Every structure is written in structure tokens, then in C-alpha cells.
Amino acid sequence: xxxxxxxxxxxxxxxxxxxxxxxxxxxxxxxxxxxxxxxxxxxxxxxxxxxxxxxxxxxxxxxxxxxxxxxxxxxxxxxxxxxxxxxxxxxxxxxxxxxxxxxxxxxxxxxxxxxxxxxxxxxxxxxxxxxxxxxxxxxxxxxxxxxxxxxxxxxxxxxxxxxxxxxxxxxxxxxxxxxxxxxxxxxxxxxxxxxxxxxxxxxxxxxxxxxxxxxxxxxxxxxxxxxxxxxxxxxxxxxxxxxxxxxxxxxxxxxxxxxxxxxxxxxxxxxxxxxxxxxxxxxxxxxxxxxxxxxxxxxxxxxxxxxxxxxxxxxxxxxxxxxxxxxxxxxxxxx
Numbered sequence: 001x002x003x004x005x006x007x008x009x010x011x012x013x014x015x016x017x018x019x020x021x022x023x024x025x026x027x028x029x030x031x032x033x034x035x036x037x038x039x040x041x042x043x044x045x046x047x048x049x050x051x052x053x054x055x056x057x058x059x060x061x062x063x064x065x066x067x068x069x070x071x072x073x074x075x076x077x078x079x080x081x082x083x084x085x086x087x088x089x090x091x092x093x094x095x096x097x098x099x100x101x102x103x104x105x106x107x108x109x110x111x112x113x114x115x116x117x118x119x120x121x122x123x124x125x126x127x128x129x130x131x132x133x134x135x136x137x138x139x140x141x142x143x144x145x146x147x148x149x150x151x152x153x154x155x156x157x158x159x160x161x162x163x164x165x166x167x168x169x170x171x172x173x174x175x176x177x178x179x180x181x182x183x184x185x186x187x188x189x190x191x192x193x194x195x196x197x198x199x200x201x202x203x204x205x206x207x208x209x210x211x212x213x214x215x216x217x218x219x220x221x222x223x224x225x226x227x228x229x230x231x232x233x234x235x236x237x238x239x240x241x242x243x244x245x246x247x248x249x250x251x252x253x254x255x256x257x258x259x260x261x262x263x264x265x266x267x268x269x270x271x272x273x274x275x276x277x278x279x280x281x282x283x284x285x286x287x288x289x290x291x292x293x294x295x296x297x298x299x300x301x302x303x304x305x306x307x308x309x310x311x312x313x314x315x316x317x318x319x320x321x322x323x324x325x326x327x328x329x330x331x332x333x334x335x
Contacts (some may be wrong), residue, residue: 043224048073049243050330053276053319060271066285070315070332203273212326221260236328262291280320288312
């Protein structure tokens with residue numbers, strides 16, 4: 001009998017420890033999950049993704065539409081000091097360790113591998129769970145590893161962002177560009193300003209270009225809502241489409257679909273425009289109205305977002321190569 005009671009007590013202690021661990025993990029993960037569900041809906045995932053050529057790591061000038069700063073990229077193929085040509089040829093390494101590469105990728109993979117092997121042999125981060133609880137322990141380990149890796153990747157990216165790029169951009173621009181901006185929707189151009197607004201290599205942005213930017217704003221949102229990847233390939237760079245595909249795959253895994261409708265440009269102005277080699281770039285600030293809602297694929301009920309229209313201010317960069325039209329190259333959130 002003492003042996004039976006001893007076994008029972010050990011099992012009870014392990015169970016209580018397991019439940020406490022689950023409670024801690026849920027407490028940490030729930031706010032993150034809620035933030036992701038509300039911020040990762042519309043096209044671009046509510047984050048900053050893409051490339052701005054050699055200025056990827058330089059902050060675009062503030063404008064009347066976006067007087068604050070634009071967020072640094074949390075998804076980009078461009079390495080520090082590299083331009084768009086490097087970004088275009090960079091391998092599309094998706095998944096958990098895709099953007100870390102090198103040291104961080106190996107560290108994360110080794111960490112996860114050690115945890116999985118530990119579970120197989122009865123150890124791991126929560127060793128001694130045993131039996132049925134091993135499955136729950138494995139899930140908990142994976143969740144914690146994901147959180148740790150994401151934090152480490154974010155730190156690693158911030159650590160290696162060349163701060164000098166900001167100072168060089170300001171010095172090269174002199175007193176900085178003076179954005180031309182008209183409020184409202186005047187001139188049929190959705191409030192875009194006119195004239196060239198370049199830094200080092202002059203580039204004239206014409207009324208037709210502004211019309212193309214406004215048209216892309218609506219077309220990209222429509223193709224995203226329809227999950228039309230083929231159409232997105234005609235509207236955005238391969239890098240941006242790769243991010244769209246990742247986000248759409250996550251929506252399908254959650255059995256939801258995001259619908260962005262009623263897109264209307266309210267105000268926009270040019271931050272900067274320049275040329276690198278044969279590629280033209282234009283970064284514009286956009287304030288637009290939209291209805292952003294996420295629906296259950298089966299029932300069609302709204303699970304996130306709202307039926308009511310709202311407003312968003314983002315900084316979009318467009319790229320144009322010889323023989324091609326403008327295409328979306330980057331989306332940045334504003335601070």
C-alpha cells in the first residue's frame with residue numbers, strides 16, 4: 001500500500017506542476033494571440049514588410065499625412081548595406097527560422113531539437129512528465145520555443161540595424177525633402193502632391209504616377225481579399241507576394257478569410273522618390289478609409305474586425321523597372 005500511495009502522490013505533484021505550467025503559458029500567450037488577431041488582418045499583416053532598395057534601413061522623411069516616423073521592417077530580404085538587386089535575388093526562406101539565418105537560425109533549430117529529443121527520452125524543459133502528459137509538455141515546449149525565438153530574432157535584427165544609415169540619409173538630403181501635399185481628394189489624385197521630391201538621384205513623379213499609386217492601393221486590397229495570388233504577382237514584387245502568401249496560408253490554417261472593402265484614399269503625399277540603377281522608387285504616405293473584417297470560412301460570421309469603416313495611415317513604397325509599371329515594394333506602419 002505505501003507504494004501505491006507514493007505513486008499517487010508523485011502523479012498528483014506532476015499534475016499540479018503541469019497545470020501551473022499551462023496556466024503560465026496561457027497567461028503569456030493570450031495577450032500575444034489577441035494582439036496578433038487584431039493587428040495581422042489587413043494586407044501586409046499590420047506590420048512593416050518589404051524593401052526600399054538601398055534605403056531599406058533608412059527612415060523615410062515624415063510628411064503632412066504621416067508626421068511621425070515609419071516603423072522599421074520586421075520582414076525584409078534586404079541585408080544591411082544591400083540594395084534592391086540583392087533583395088530580389090535573396091532566397092525566400094519562410095517559416096519560423098526563415099529570416100534569422102546563420103547564427104540565429106542554428107541556435108533556434110538546436111534549441112527546438114534539444115527540446116524534442118528531451119521529450120523523446122523523458123527529459124526536456126519539463127522533464128519527468130511521462131505518459132499522456134508528455135504530449136502536453138511537447139506542445140508547451142514548442143510554444144515557449146516559438147516565443148523565445150521570436151524575441152531573439154527581433155533583438156538580433158535591431159542589434160544589426162546600421163544606425164549610421166539614418167544620419168547618412170539626412171546628411172545626403174541636406175535640409176531634407178519638402179513634401180508637396182494637398183489636402184482632401186482634390187485634382188482627382190486623392191490628395192497627392194505634385195512635383196519631384198527626390199534626394200540624390202532626381203526622379204520626377206508625374207500625375208499619372210500618383211494615379212497608379214492610388215489604383216494599386218485599391219487593387220492590392222481587392223486581390224488580397226479574394227486571395228488571388230496570381231493577381232498579386234502583377235501588383236507587387238516577388239518579395240511582397242511571398243509575405244502575402246505566408247499570411248494567407250496562416251488565415252487558411254485558422255479557417256478564416258480577411259476581407260478589406262470600401263478602400264478610399266483620403267490623403268496622400270510623397271515622402272521621397274529616387275532612382276537606383278534602372279529601378280525607380282517612390283515612397284508615399286497614405287491615409288485611407290477601409291472596412292477590415294475577418295470571417296469564419298464556413299459560417300461567414302465576423303470573428304475579428306468590424307463592419308464599421310475605419311481609417312489607416314501607412315507608408316507604401318513602389319518600385320518600377322524598365323518596361324514595367326509600378327508595383328508595391330514595401331508597406332510600413334506609422335508610429
